[in-house]
Amino acid sequence: MSHHRREISLVAAILALSAVLAIVAPGFFAIGNLRDLLMANMPVLIVALGMTLVILTGQIDISVGSQFAICSVAAGVFAKLGLPTPAAGAAACLAGAIMGSINGVLVAYARIPAIVVTLAVMVALRDGLRWITQGAWVQDLPQSFQWFGASQSASEFVTIGVATILLASAGWGLRNLAAGRAVYATGSNENAARLAGIDPSRVVFCVFALTGALTGCAALFNAVRFNQVPSNAGLGLEMQVIAAVIVGGTSVTGGRGTVAGTLLGVILLGMIGPALTFLGINAYWERAIQGGIILAAVAIDAVGQAGSLRPAVSRPT
């Protein structure tokens, strides 16, 4: 927790990539491009905040992409029903929180492994949605929906503002609230946390529910950027989000990680795709390179653990 090695190496990687781009393809830094890039990654960042908490408790949620699709469609449908956009957004967040709570109950109280629960929920939600919508997009949205009925800049300003507040609250809360301590303690040693009076099941339930709500929020900010809602929104979002959190230095086994790391992970992975285009490399390489970065991040963790003073199998001197 006290060492910021991962954060520093991510900043270095981002700066290095920026330097290459500045020399080879300065067009990357055109205001319009950066703005697009920023807005495209806002949903990833918001969901990644929740995912950071989930992974910190030693769990995983691969259903966020499907939750995102449902929340997007819900926001659109509610808006079409005549709800004001903020209310439609609140409904989307609520829908997310409910789906997150289902995951949370099954993982924390029914004690089913998170990978199984969220895999099942991912498939069930995605295909359920496809069945209900018959693949149709939500169209003919009211004027007040896109850009919240305001200008594009104003809407983007709100989005960035909300994301910044969420980011700051998550970072601050993890450090300064007893709830944050409970998240770290649960992920790093559930038994010891229970003996210290923490209820690990409640902690796990809450992070799943919160992740659902954040996914709903992200879905809203994404949906208002367009004048129709695709029913296959958020396809592959879970991978982007989990990758960003892990590259950001959160330990997959829980207990270690920071929100700052996640932010840097989102930035680095978000830059790669467009950077490749600007560098004239085939965009098909994007996923491969992202995969390589994830492997590198996990490998660094593994080597770091092996080299630390604490052996994997402990025995006293």
Added chain:
Amino acid sequence: MPLFSASGISKSFAGVQALKGVSFELREGEVHALIGENGAGKSTLIQVMTGALTPDSGTLTLNGHLLTHHSPAHSRALGIAVVYQQPALFPHLTVAENIALSLESAGMWRRIDWRARVTRANQLLERAGAAIRPGRLVATLSMPEQQIVEIAKAIGADAKVLILDEPTASLTGRELDSLFRVIASLRGDGVGIVYISHRLEEISTIADRVTVLRDGQTIDTRKVSEVDRAELIRLMVGREVSAIFPKRQVLAGDDVPLGGVVLETRGLSSRAAGIRDVSLAVRSGEILGLAGLVGSGRTQLAETLFGLTPADGGEILLRGQAVRIHSPAGAIGLHMGYVPEDRRQHGVVLDLPIAANTSLACLPAVSRRGMIDNVRERRLARGYVEQLRIKTGSIYAETGSLSGGNQQKVALARWLAIHPTVLILDEPTQGVDVGSKSEIHRIMIDLAEQGVAIVMISSELPEILGMSDRIAVMHAGAVAGVLSREEATQHNIMHLALGGAAA
């Protein structure tokens, strides 16, 4: 000619000199105890002996032959076997399969002769002195039984040198006797046995010679018959430890004044925990020892008191008031603390800094308006680091980086921070070096003097006898008897623990 010798072994890690010219020799048919405080270099020496570590300098010989390019596989082939404190078995395989895996070396595609495997396992287990069915899954074995399986593996591997690393940490009474019988029989077969233990009584029982390590150096090798306990402790710590179990010795005949009854149970039962009809009372300032064999229900009683396992009969009274405790949080609210047996699994959160571990059970007390107040937390942690003499560079160091004794003190600090009226300590000094052990005992007495009611579970009879005001002995989930300090002897305790009727 010694069976095995190590001479002038030095090894350093990242600038820290773990071993400085250590010499050690083991004869055929000898039990050679290796003792020293935590961090004295015992583990490193074992790892050098087994080839897991290559020494920076020094030589190893086996039967007079110099060992070069020593590796774990090489040492196993030469008949050097280790049984670690934590058995390393495959829990989802049977006993016979576990034994076979380490002994059978034929190719991947060979057909398995199941009958031969079982027969072999039976023979080896018998020599190891235990009646364990080879078809049982290792996951269903108790810790002592798992250790027996490890020993059976070593016997099967035809070990010439057998290293036992704290084999008795989880053993009690009968299991201990049976282990000693196995050791004696192996010694008779000419096996050289390196015996590592923190329990000095055992060493005088079982060992022929003893080598003391301190700060990575060999301090001395003596014949066990020519050295007494006090001398061994002096060699280990390099200073006189006048009282290892100070309550009785320092305060003999002059008790800590006992107050009123703080914690009382009346007919407490829990089917889930396997305890029945437990009626006990602990007074303010009293240390109640809870003795019994492993599996007699001592830890389960503690877990029921602390709200981890639901009680389904009887009642718990705190200062005369009936209370219901449904969760650890509830117990903490009543100012009860519980230092569990397994420090690394339950006691402390190794990834968290010392400060966060100390404040974990009393976060509201170091918070202001729901926010953790770093100044208060720092003050709290610094206070306990100083008071309990926790050896660390910083209160923000990860708890996992501390030695076992210091981790245990961090676990204690967490409970002191809630200002307990009742403190339950489960094996508080298990796997802790002699120096820290005596400090932990001192802390317990200070707490008793401040009026805390203490329940201490321990499998170490001298500790129980030395520290307790009264001793409750458990057998099969029930209290077999409660002994006063005058009545308590090793014999009486074992009599009750083994199911004998109260005298």
